[in-house]
Amino acid sequence: MSFSTPIKPAKKARIGLYSIGLRAYWDQFPGLRERLIEYSVFLEKKMSLSGEMFNFGLVDDEAEARRAGEWFNEKNVDLIFCHSATYSTSSTVLPIHQICKAPVVVLSLQPTERINYGKTTTGEWLAHCGACPVPEISNAFNRARIPFRVVSGLLGLDYTPAISLANEVTKDRKEAVRAWRQIDQWIRAASVPRNLCHSRFGFLGNTYNGMLDMYSDFTMLQAQTGLHIEVLEMCDLDRFLKDVTPGDVKRKLEEVYEMFEISGDSPSDPIAKKPSEQQLDWSCRVAAAQEKLVREYDLDALTYYYHGAPGSEYEKLQSGFIVGHSLLTARGIPCSGEGDMKTAVAMKICDLLGTGGSFSEIVVADYEEETIILGHDGPFHIAISNGKPILRGMGLFHGKQGAGVSVEAKVKTGPVTTLNVTQTGDGNLKMIVSEGESTNGAVMTIGNTNTPVKFRGHPDEYMERWFSEAPTHHCAVSVGHNAELLKKVGQLMNIPYVIL
Template sequence: MEMEYVKPRIGIYTVGLHAYWEQFNGLKERIVSYNRFIEEKLSEDAEVYNFGLVDSVELGRQAGEYFNKNNVDLIFLHSGTYATSSIVLPVHQRCQARTIILSLQPTPQIEYDQTDTGEWLAQCVACPVPEFTNAFNRSKIPFTVISGLLGLETQGTSAICNEITNERPEAKRAWNEINEWILAAKVKRNIQNSTFGFLGNTYNGMLDMYSDFTMVQAQTGIHIEVLEMCDLAAFLETVTSTEIGEKYKQLQEMFIISEDSPTDKLARKPTEEQLLWACKVAAAQQKLVENLDALVYYYHGAHGNEYEALQSGFIFGHFLLTANHIPCAGEGDLKTAIAMKICDILEVGGSYSEIVAADYNFGTILFGHDGPFHLQIADGKPILRGMGLYHGKQGSGVSVEAKVRTGEITALGVTQTNEGILKLIISEGNSIDGPIMKIGNTQTHVKFNKQPDLYMERWFNEAPTHHCAISIGHNASVLEKTANLLNISYSTL
């Protein structure tokens, strides 16, 4: 089961001054060619809606309506040459999509001894940008400016200056920023059109995790579908022996089956009965999430009831779903499910985790949980262990032991402020190879830019939800842009 994430919708237009076109032969065509180059680059990762050249107030109005009609997530305002701010303001008064101003110079240096006014006007892209930003600021229109080189790969036929700049660091930096905004827009579009299932309830007493479903939908667009254990039980009745066999084959391919733990008497070699039950439950779980984009779950009922046996098989199935782009967050933690989904859309994993302990000898913090791990970021094959009991929960079954592969990681927490506003907590670090406990939990040693005690004080002082999502790579920059587009506050540690 694979999930196909939709591409973001990106608007673009290029501005110039209408009076120039008759005065300087070929300038308009040249500016339009830059516009088409940007469109082609953006089209690699987005649906692009290119209005083209805007050089009058009336065209600005039309462009705003065009972007509204196509429901764009972002608008790139390409400064092609000088233009008055009165031309661009109507665009953004009509369409409220976030504005990114592109001040991308075609050449790194003007040929001073050969350049005439027409050539100069093709290079003076920065000239109107302060005028634009002043007008936007006074109109309370949010904006971001990206400056640098255009990054052309071929020389324009009418250009006097060298325009081949795709290998220049100023072009690479600018396009990295552009691509991060596109990724952030991808997160926004997919999050706002997603449905999260909420199965059961939030773990009793974990006050940091309780959230208002209306608040979450108001701030993210996520629709939350409330599910019952009886819904899952009904699907369990439909599971066939063939479906169990398919899950059992996946289990054998994806996991190392443990022997008894040498240190924990509760962690034993899984029995065949436990493995088959986990496979049957996994088949039912797959049916439950057919129309879902993520799942939040927890159940703690009366000891010995039928649902206790059902939830004892949860972990393997939720591991499979998370690996197939349906992030699953245990203990009813809706906010961390959002963090996991953001990471999954960005294709950087998103494993359910929490701070476990500090290792002051290694200078690391151990992150882990008994909940779903993302196979995409695993260090080798995970281990499947039998558990004599699930600590703090009802029942027993099988659990996953794994760690994140070494290298750059980013921890993403989603918390809620005392004003009821969602907030991202973003922290980059590095996963290192270190020993872990053989207790059937995920665990990873992470080294941050501060020693463990000082780092934890800083993290805790952000008043986080006590779970977070672990992703691979240093992703702070794109996550900050994601928060910006979702209009959610953030802190980067």
């Protein structure tokens, strides 16, 4: 087993699919119905790479539409793709979505980049006129107050059906590539609400005293995301600590050496030293207890903070948190520090999308490079690390009680996206998304994660725009430019979003 093997594999989104047509066509144009079904099978096969597929097949009248709506309800789908395969009346589409309330995306995907004008028959044209009914369908959805989205482009076949009179090999054309990028993003985005509404988030200890931006109503979080919050006590973790065996510690130490580089003393900071054997042993012992806690309570994410009275057992216990929480984050259980539950949600969203999601805040601006350093003293996501993260022994944790081992790391150089989940004055969640570039600029060697990021515009301009959106001061850093993907998550979850 690798340290990156998920403790709880994510659920795939349940995706509904159907194609539309006009029943009167089938007798008039032999082979058309079978041709459209072939396109539908192609869509199903390609979509199944990202989602769990439920293909109803061809819907060609109002009665069949009602059966499809009931069928999609039975399958508990998260998202439905309506493949506009040829002309169909809007009355063939609307009943499906009046019965099944899952979000809908209409696919207007033409099979060929250009019809064969000299040879095309009416039947051939009808196989390529999927865009024709989309305005009518859009109007019906709008008047029925049903939200919808449309993806237009080319179907993207890698062969030409025998019946076709035109070239249908379009998989490499930009119109097909763009359309399938959008489709894949919708499927990946749909996995987020499915997983969140089946998730258990642990809240261990309390929120850092005085950080008012991080305080949230647990009922609000469950109401708007579907996740369950399990309130945990330090004595719960202490109970599992007592059950840790030498074998458990040995296994954790093996994970640590696989995942981290063990540092020497920091060249610049006198409180950042090479971790001692005792510090590593304690961190591994606590890490074993943390995994037992996660498994016992079936957690999907965890946020934590505990101050502890000076010299107390719980102060010593919390001083060993960072290594174990980084190990958990690497295995699909994102852990956010300082009791920041909203950022745990942001980290989980990024992790579900396969883009990482590391706990961060603004560290400092570099006006020479026009970058902003993002990082924290807490857990780091190994999947997005620029090389092996480094472990350093800390003589103290700044602003907190105790001392222990911390993670020093940098996010991979290249495109990155930050996701901030904040709470507005009217009690609603809000997503703030920013795309930038992680650079290979200089970083500090103080036992913290820190990554220089160049955002669009000058650092001052960016920070003023970000601050004006009233963010929580923490965010999740993910790799790749993911604004469009996160926008789809916001739309599917009915969470307002801003892209800076």
